[in-house]
Amino acid sequence: MKPGSIAIVGAAETTELGVIPHMSQIQLHADCARNALRDAGLKAADIDGLACAGEVPTNVAHYLGITPKWVDGTSVGGCSFMLHVRHAAGAISAGLCTTVLITHGESGRSRIGAQPRAILPASLQGQFEAPFGILGPPTMFTIPVLRYLKTYGNTQEQLAMVAVVQREWAAKNPRAMMKDPVTVDDVLGSRMIAYPFRLLMCCLVTDGGGALVLTSADRAKDFPQKPVYILGTGESVETPMISQMADFTSSRAFRVSGKQAFDSAGIRHTDVDHLMIYDAFAHLPLYGLEDLGFVGRGEAAAFIAERNTAPGGKLPLNTNGGGLSYTHTGMYGMFALQETVRQVRGTAPAQVKDVQVAVCHGVGGMFGASGTIVMADRPS
Amino acid sequence: MTERPLPTITPETRHFWEGTRAGELRLQRCADCGGAYFPPRPFCPSCGSADVAVFRASGRATLYSYVIHHRPAPGFVPPYSIAVVQLAEGPRMMTNIVQTAQTPEALQLDMALEVMFERIDDDISLPLFRPAGRAA
Numbered sequence: 001m002k003p004g005s006i007a008i009v010g011a012a013e014t015t016e017l018g019v020i021p022h023m024s025q026i027q028l029h030a031d032c033a034r035n036a037l038r039d040a041g042l043k044a045a046d047i048d049g050l051a052c053a054g055e056v057p058t059n060v061a062h063y064l065g066i067t068p069k070w071v072d073g074t075s076v077g078g079c080s081f082m083l084h085v086r087h088a089a090g091a092i093s094a095g096l097c098t099t100v101l102i103t104h105g106e107s108g109r110s111r112i113g114a115q116p117r118a119i120l121p122a123s124l125q126g127q128f129e130a131p132f133g134i135l136g137p138p139t140m141f142t143i144p145v146l147r148y149l150k151t152y153g154n155t156q157e158q159l160a161m162v163a164v165v166q167r168e169w170a171a172k173n174p175r176a177m178m179k180d181p182v183t184v185d186d187v188l189g190s191r192m193i194a195y196p197f198r199l200l201m202c203c204l205v206t207d208g209g210g211a212l213v214l215t216s217a218d219r220a221k222d223f224p225q226k227p228v229y230i231l232g233t234g235e236s237v238e239t240p241m242i243s244q245m246a247d248f249t250s251s252r253a254f255r256v257s258g259k260q261a262f263d264s265a266g267i268r269h270t271d272v273d274h275l276m277i278y279d280a281f282a283h284l285p286l287y288g289l290e291d292l293g294f295v296g297r298g299e300a301a302a303f304i305a306e307r308n309t310a311p312g313g314k315l316p317l318n319t320n321g322g323g324l325s326y327t328h329t330g331m332y333g334m335f336a337l338q339e340t341v342r343q344v345r346g347t348a349p350a351q352v353k354d355v356q357v358a359v360c361h362g363v364g365g366m367f368g369a370s371g372t373i374v375m376a377d378r379p380s
Numbered sequence: 381m382t383e384r385p386l387p388t389i390t391p392e393t394r395h396f397w398e399g400t401r402a403g404e405l406r407l408q409r410c411a412d413c414g415g416a417y418f419p420p421r422p423f424c425p426s427c428g429s430a431d432v433a434v435f436r437a438s439g440r441a442t443l444y445s446y447v448i449h450h451r452p453a454p455g456f457v458p459p460y461s462i463a464v465v466q467l468a469e470g471p472r473m474m475t476n477i478v479q480t481a482q483t484p485e486a487l488q489l490d491m492a493l494e495v496m497f498e499r500i501d502d503d504i505s506l507p508l509f510r511p512a513g514r515a516a
Contacts, residue, residue, distance in 0.1 A: 119385070120388075121385060121386065121387055121388040122387075122388035122389075122390050124393075124419045126385070126387060126388065127387035127388070127389070127390070127393055127419070128387070128418075128419050128473065128474060129474045130385040130387070131384055131385055131386055131387055131504075131506055132462055132463075132474050132475055132476050132506075133384065133449060133453045133455070133456045133460055133462055133476065134453075134462060134474075135449070135451065135453040138449075138451075139447060139449050139453075139462055142447050143445050143446060143447055143462065143463075143464055144445055145445070146445045146446060146447075146489060147444060147445035147489065150489050191450075192450045192459075193449075193450060193451065194447040194448065194449045194450065194451075194462075195447055195448035195450070195459070195484060196447075196484075197447065241419075241474075242464075242474075243464045243472055243473060243474035244419070244472065248444065248445050248464075
C-alpha cells in the first residue's frame, strides 16, 4: 500500500454505548455498520469487502445483506480491527475489492447472543496456564507488571496516575461511562482485583461496537465526510500464553507492529499530534509509549506523571478516556480507531487542536498480538 | 466449590505429565543449539531442529513475576498467587507459589523456589513451587 492511497470514508459507533441488554451481539454489529454506512452515504449493496471479529464474516454478511468478494475474519483479540484496516488497505490496493466495511459488535457486559469464553483444556494454555487459577484478563494481562515496576524502579502510585489522567480526558466526553475525577488515592484505595491491580486500574466491561468504511483515496473526495488517510500500518503476534512472553518489560508484538507502521508511513515521533494506545489495564500505555519509541525504556511512567499525555500536554493520549473510562466491550481496538478518526476529522468531544498525524496502537490477547495504524488529514 | 480446570494431555505433552506423575519436572533440550525449552513440542522453537530430547530439570527456579488474585475462581480460595517462575534451565512456566503467605511481603521477586508436585488424580499431578530450602 502506498502511503495515503487508502482512506477511511465512514466511521461510527453503536447508537448506544455501555449497557445495551436489548440488543444481541449480531445486532450490535449491524447497528454500528448501518451508522457507518449512513456516515459514508452508502448502502449495504455498495460494499464488496467485509472484515469483522467476534462474529465470523459469514454471519455479518448474511445479516446485513452484503455480497462480499473479499472477506477477512482475522481474530487475534482486541486489535483485530487494526489488522483488518491493514489487510483491507492491502486488498483495495491489490484490486481485490473497492469498498470495505469493518465491523465490531460485542455484548461484553450483557452477554446477549455472545459466544461463550472458554480455554480449551487440550490447548497449551489449557494445559499449562488454566490449572493455576487464571480467570480472565485481570489475572493474566497483569502478571508482567511487578517485573516491569522492579526493573525500572517505578511505583504503584505511578501506575495509578495512568488512570487518573485518562479520567481527565473522559470528563470531557459525554459518552464516557466514567466521568467523575479520581485521584491517585482513589485508585489505590479501590477494591483489590489482582495485586497490584485495583479496580480503577482495570478496564470497564461494556456493550457496544463500531464500524469503518474504507476505499481508495482517489474515490474518497466523493464522499460526504472529510477523508482520513491511512499513511502506514503494522501488525504482529507473539504468544497466546502470558507466561511465555519473551520480555515482561516490553512487548515484541508492539515493537514489530509499531516499527512497521512508522516506517511505512515515513513519519517521525515528533510528527505525531495525537496518540491512542489500547489500555485494557493501566500498564498498557507505559509499554506502548516505550515500545513505540515515544520515550526510552522505563521512562513512560514519569512521562505520564509529568502530564505530557494529559489535557494540555504535548502528546495527547487516549483522549476518549480509553478502555479504563470510556468503554471496553472486550475487544476495544475499534473504539481506539473511532477516536483517532474523530480527532483527524476534527469532531472529537475532547478535540485536540489541528491533528494532522495520529497513531492508533492496539493490543490483542494478553500482549499476544498487536496492530498499529497511522492516520493523517491529507494523503502525504 | 467446583474443581480447578485440569489439562487434557496431548501426544506432544505426554512426557511432561508422565514426569509430574513420577515426581519429575521434564523439559526438552535441543541437541543442535543446546537450548532448553517449554512448553513441549517435538522440535526446537529457537532453531527448528527436530533433534530434541526430554530431560529431567533440577526443579530450582526464581520468582519472575506474579499477581495475587482476590476474587473467587473454581478450585481456589482467594487470595492466591498466580506466578511465572524462571526455571534454572532457562524456560519460564506459570504456577502457584505455595507453602508461604499469599502476600506481597512473602512473595519477593527473584526469591529462590523449588518445585513440588500436587497429585490431583491418577493422571494429573501439577507442578507447584514453594520457597527453596524447606524440608519436603
